[in-house]
Amino acid sequence: MPIYFLKRVLYVIPIALAVSFFCFSLVHLSPGDPMDAVVSPDAPSEVVAMVQRAYGFDRPLPEQYGRWVLRAVQGDLGLSAANGRAVTAEVFSALKNTLLLAFAASLIGFTLGCVFGTLAGYFQGSLLDRLVTGIAVGGVSVPHYWLGMLLVIIFSVELNWLPSSGAGPGSSSDWNVEWAYLRHLILPAVTLSVIPMGVVTRTVRAMVADILAHEFVEALRAKGLAERQVFRHVVKNVAPTALAVMGLQLGYLLGGSILVETVFSWPGTGLLLNNAIFQRDLPILQGTILVLALFFVMLNLIVDLAQARLDPRIQRG
Amino acid sequence: EQTLRIAMTASDIPLTTGQPDSGFEGYRFVGYTIYDALINWDMSSADEVSGLTPGLAESWEVDEDDQQVWHFHLREGVTFHDGSDWNADAAIWNLDKVYDEDSPQFDARQAGNVRGRIPSMDGYEKVDDYTISFTTSEPDAWFPYQLTFLLFSSPAQWEALDGDWDEFARQPSGTGPFKLTRLVPRERAVLEPFADYWDADRVPQVDRVELLPMPESSSRTSALLSDQVDWIESPAADAIARMESQGMTITSNPYPHTWPYQFSMLEGSPWRDINVRKAANLAVDREGLETLLGGLMVPAVGTVNPDHPWFGEPEFEISYDPDEARRLLAESGYGPDNPVEIKVLISTSGSGQMQPLAMNEYIQQTFSEVGIELEFEVMDWESLFPNWRRGADHETSLDAHATNITFGWLDPFAAFYRFMHSSMAPPNGFNWGYMDDPEYDRLLDEAKVTFDQEAQDALLAEFHARMVDDAAWLWVAHDVGPRAMNPRVQGFVQAQNWFQDLTPVYIEE
Amino acid sequence: MNNSLSLSRHDALDRGGKAQPLLRVRGLQKHFTITRGGMGRQAKRVHAVDGVDFDVYKGETLGIVGESGCGKSTTARLLMHLLAADHGEMVFDGDPIGQRGGISVRGMRRQVQMVFQNSYASLNPRMSVEDSIAFGPQVHGVNRRESRQRARRLLDQVGLSSRLFAHRYPHELSGGQRQRVNIARALALEPRLLILDEAVSALDKSVEAQVLNLLMDLKQEYGLTYLFISHDLNVVRYISDRVMVMYLGKVAEMGEVEALYRAPAHPYTRALLSAMPSMNPDQRTQQAPLVGDPPNPIDLPPGCRFCPRCPMVEDACRDAEPALEACGTAHQVACRRADEVMAGAVPVKRISEESPT
Amino acid sequence: MSLAAATSDPAAASQPPLVEISDLTVHFRTPTRQVHAVNGVDLSLERGEVLTILGESGSGKSVTLRTLMRLLPERRSQISGRVSVDGQDVLAMSQRQLTRFRGRTASMIFQEPMLAFDPVYTIGEQIAETVCRHEGVSRREGLARALELFELVRIPSAQRRLANYPHELSGGMSQRAMIALALSCRPKLLLADEPTTALDATVQIQILLLLRDLQRELGMSVIFVTHDMGVANEISDRIAVMYAGRIVESGRVEELIGAPQHPYTQGLMASRASGAQRGQRLEAIPGAPPDLAELPQGCAFAPRCPQASDECLAAVPAARGLSDIHWAACCRLPA
Amino acid sequence: MSLTLDGAQADAPVPAPVQGYWGAVFGRLRRDPVALVSGIVLLMILLAALFAPWLAPASPFQTSMLNRLQPIGSPGYPLGSDELGRDVLSRLIHGARLSLLIGVMPVINAFVIGSAIGIVAGFVGGRTNSVIMRVIDVFYAFPAVLLAVALAGALGAGLVNSLLSLTIVFIPPIARVAESVTTQVRSVDYIEAARASGARSLTIIRRHVLGNVLGPIFVYATSLISVSMILASGLSFLGLGARPPMPEWGLMLNTMRDAIYVNPWVAVLPGMMIFTVSICFNMLSDGLRSAMDVKL
């Protein structure tokens, strides 16, 4: 067991390095000058040179990468080109909001997904199954940015029930569980939840149906177990895979909320990234992608380890 | 408690350390609110173009012997928000902050934001505790305009924060009518009145101003409609009817802003033919365009409005006259079978660009009626803007014949000089199309050293008239800076300016 | 009636005459490494085939029996060079395989073919029966038309009307039919040696008999040599001339089928035979000859690997592995106490050793 | 005609049979066709008797067995006929009654023990669960019982094995565990669906002997399904041969193996490969079993039968008794 | 049974071939009503895209300032007009071209490249496989949307760049599936049998591996089309894909966002199209999967 854990954990290191290299080279793929974001275009060239020096953009790329990684390891991702603030702080304060949104969306999506998926899996082929499957396919097929717009039209524009943008009346750092803030969370969270809802429904349905077709379920019935007890077995069998899928979905929500955050002006990493792209704010772009990717890598790790714990069949040697 | 909530178009809270970024919107909301310049804008009137008014300097004059030296007499009895005194030392400290790379308080960001706006600055020194003097690189009558961009932050506060500008951004201290009490990057800035403001007439009426960045115009609109904010900048034109129907106030006023095509005068550009330039100016149905924009524009017949002192008396009268345009084109050998083919760099959006796609397409349509075929190179604002300084012959210009970048013109340098003077060809300035006319250069040079206001205005008027007669650009529109507000917001006077004064605003309960 | 062609080909290919074994295997060994160790730990090794020697004579059927996991299939795959052996020498009709001066692997594969246990998995589901059979000849340069004709001919020969079956896909066939196709496919290259790895084990009894008949017929027609792998002792007895009994990757005993069945010399063979269910209601088996499952070939005991299950084990058995030695004409065994076993002195290991009831 | 069976225990003879199946048919609906898996099976089983159903793949053995526990998918199967076990009508039971019946009155051993255990619970938990379910005892007591059972089926280091997951056991071991599970509530009827087919010969015989011992010890009735004559011979008192969803011959082991009457049974015996016929061709039954979706008219074996006549195609032949308990369904036999 | 070889019989004419594997799959697909309807809808949209210039009632670029933001059903504007007075129906029809292109192309590209990588890795196995798969793992450290946005954002807005970045996004998953399917197939007996008949690796890949591997990879790839449609249009929606004034659904959705206060239902039409295409591809893919999944 510890060996498996250790190996799995150590495997994160090369991945993290590769990810950091990718993030760094990513922005140097881009045409245009990273300086464009820092100085206004009417700045004379000596000012440009001056700022370039101040930001270290004048050094050779390998040196920039080396410095960047070294500082990143110490938690310093440099300064935003657009506003000069520390990237780390910017990213983490945004990440906090994205996490809030992602958790809310997962709560909705996973709950519905599990319930729907189990029902559909149990009553495979029935009308209920077809209905649920339809909803799930819809969930994974809907362009969520469009769904967001639709919800805004209905609930904000037409009915004026819920706000359409922002994280709340105060700033997100004042966030707390109050209706004033929660109402801001509803639309984006619902919008973001449809994809995980669809994916989880489909996975759980397939898993439940698959497990129910196993001979051991027949054996459980042959033992005289009541359907409720059989269900317990099914759940325990489905759980590792379902959890893994949910973990991944949570990760996808973190990275995938960019469109929804843009639609709802939710002050998270997605909005940060979007702005960074359009302002060509390379330090923020690099930093955000790095942090999100590493977060995702860690999430994968946790999911794998959890799955290994839950499923006795996974090699532990 | 009165709180005024404003949705800005910026995607982030502009820099609050002194010299803001985010262009003029930054100056509007966190520049002239928290800080003062030596010379401020007078934004009290809605009826005439804003002029200059003494700020942290009570008076100033150019040295009688040397036109490159200016003396400024600082206002006494002014304190920063932190209580420290404003004096010549503080002024020099602030100048070092942006000009002396070796000074401890040097801040590259602020320097980057402001140095380009004061091209004539050459030196500065303290004369006595309340007098400083500047040296300019050449005689420049427009120097006072440039100084409106230099804002003064508190040295004492910076010291207190251990010289950390990042921290200073969170707890800035200036001399302005508002002080910043809260900053949540990307989300919110809170301003509260500075009770000891030196100009008793401009002590703010509201208790709090909250600034919220909302780059999406539909988000701003819905925020206003759902009462999340009281005031939005640049509402979506299409939503104005709806906002009005829900009782919102729409304010607008022309201000020094121009929406042009800046022509390339390089070899091979059709614009080298004056007939084509004139025809283009006559081919645009500016009134139709006004309808398109829901009335939120003023037709432009020159860089400045006809009632402006710099307008002059051009002979070429710009109007919508397709027949005349066709005639001019025919004269140059163009016709329906042989249209003028022109490529223009346009953006999808951008500060001050109004509605670039809609407007350009409209122009494309009216042009085609007279035989000018427009082709667009659509870029995002972030690519178009840097191209401005690179010039028409740069590879990023993609061989275009014109660029469509709007601009504000607060002073003659910004309005004319940087575009029309041959010395401003890339990479020195924004003479994107390599305009090179000795007569332009002469008039501008002369105006620049004419320190008498009326004489200077006369020279500029002559210049402007010549430019219009030349049809040097295609002038299309002036923006009117629309804002939408909740009817509770009262007391706002929309100045004919990029900047606005928030101090008289109050909320009617 | 033109299969004389095949026969003459065999004659032409025959090198050393009847006396030279068709296949000679010496010291064949294959250990699989289970890459689980890493980090300084010794990786575990599966001793799937651990030093096996045998000969296959021309025209005979050599049966291989043994429990699951004893290395039967691995041996077959090593012979086909589908797996690379760790050690060992294989000589086909006098020519070392895959060595300089010998016969190439490709050349050997023209003369040795194999039929797999899983009749379904061993046919490409996307290929018609005809194409599957024709594939081999095509690979060896026979043109499309001719190879198809050959495929049809073979189909008819294995008892499937080419008219009805040539264009079918594997899923449209029954298990017995699929196994016939597999046999036809193996025959398409006109091999001299056919390796049958549990070729009838998955078939129903009534169908199994049909296929066994077919195999007997084909052998006669073509003068084939068979290596017949099975765990069904009855079937092996029926079809083989000689039998090789394997236990945990080693040959336990080898000999003429009747001699070996009548008087097994290895306690394991003996146990295996007495574990066969009896067909006489009055003589039901009273005592299980062996206890426990066959161990897995990862952690082998020192000495004779049958020790832990052997009813006749003595201390000396644990010291050294017994070599395969002759014990009568054409009969070899790897047991120290073979003589006693042949004499019938095999006490049965008590079940009580395992656990109290 | 009497289908009563003789039992080793004369006392039991007076009691009614434990299992009575009459005219059982089972059809499956699949999206494309209808499969006639069982077509009129009559069967009875005395208390303490071991009956083997012998037949080739697809002949309906498992379906018959599953019907006895009502384990077939309800929605896709059509069952008719009568099935009673220990006086209870299985086909009429409510869901509640069923759960009490299963595992307690009748329990089952599966062909692939690995697949019949839930892979994510330990073996011990799975046995304890059954005990708790039927006897309402605590988990601890359940586990204690599991340990006893493990010792009963002679699993070495029983205590340690209880904590194993199914994939950690070898084939023979898990089949023993399966048997322990099946016996956990002392069922009156044990159903065993090819419990030894997947095992090696040396292990198979151990399991067969174990089952035989336990059956005798516990006095259970057993229905054992296999396609191996030898296995049937080892374990059973009586054999029923099944072909295409019908029982074609049934009788005491000695009778059936010694003197099979139905041509199919005879064919099966004859086609067995053994040393005896070395070098001779086997008398294989020609052809292949019929497609259960399109059963032939009359005797299903007729198309493969060397002795078939027109009579065979006319109607399904009735059972013809040969002795008190040996009968075969073949037209060729005297009525 | 006869061992005689009847030459005449061997050459006898053969009855019509039994339908092949794909024939059977499409036969089943045709009987799946959901897949059938989805297929028909997609076909119609595809045809509309192909024949857009003939089908569209108006030019997709013709602006009209007087007829801006007309509601659905206005005369001359059956589906209303957009913020520049262009006919929305015509733009939707023309938009199908670009939207389908940028949605489907990346998956096609990735299918070709990813399958090649995966099949080679899977077939060769061993160290080569590990190296390839470890590189692929790195891409798995990025959620798809993030990767697409990051790449498109870094490369700069534009059609080609968004195509490129989506292609890069889809290569790793397809390669992974290809690798695992190939690894599975590689160890199946019929490949062994083919090797045993002396065939060389390339022949085996061509004749035995491809046919069995491409099907599952193809099904997987079709399921990605829906994701790709959403992502591609999403990039345009963010301003990273198609540029104005090209008609493209995501971009239309973006430019009409401000119109939601005036004419909400026109503004959501492009999204409706994306949704329709995406759901149809998903259903078709599901249908295909179950049609191919039937145990043979």
Ligand SMILES: Nc1ncnc2c1ncn2[C@@H]1O[C@H](COP(=O)(O)OP(=O)(O)OP(=O)(O)O)[C@@H](O)[C@H]1O
């Ligand atoms: N590729 C492989 N990697 C690791 N171990 C293997 C591999 N192939 C076979 N083995 C192991 O080698 C041993 C011998 O396997 P082999 O398939 O030869 O047995 P067998 O005698 O054919 O058994 P069966 O009767 O079950 O087919 C087994 O323990 C098996 O698990």
Ligand SMILES: Nc1ncnc2c1ncn2[C@@H]1O[C@H](COP(=O)(O)OP(=O)(O)OP(=O)(O)O)[C@@H](O)[C@H]1O
């Ligand atoms: N749930 C089901 N749905 C459809 N057909 C079924 C179902 N269960 C069994 N069948 C069919 O019923 C027939 C009889 O099956 P059964 O499992 O009883 O055979 P068997 O005698 O047990 O064979 P084997 O020896 O292979 O286990 C087979 O053709 C099988 O395909």
Ligand SMILES: [Mg+2]
């Ligand atoms: Mg094997």
Ligand SMILES: [Mg+2]
């Ligand atoms: Mg069965």
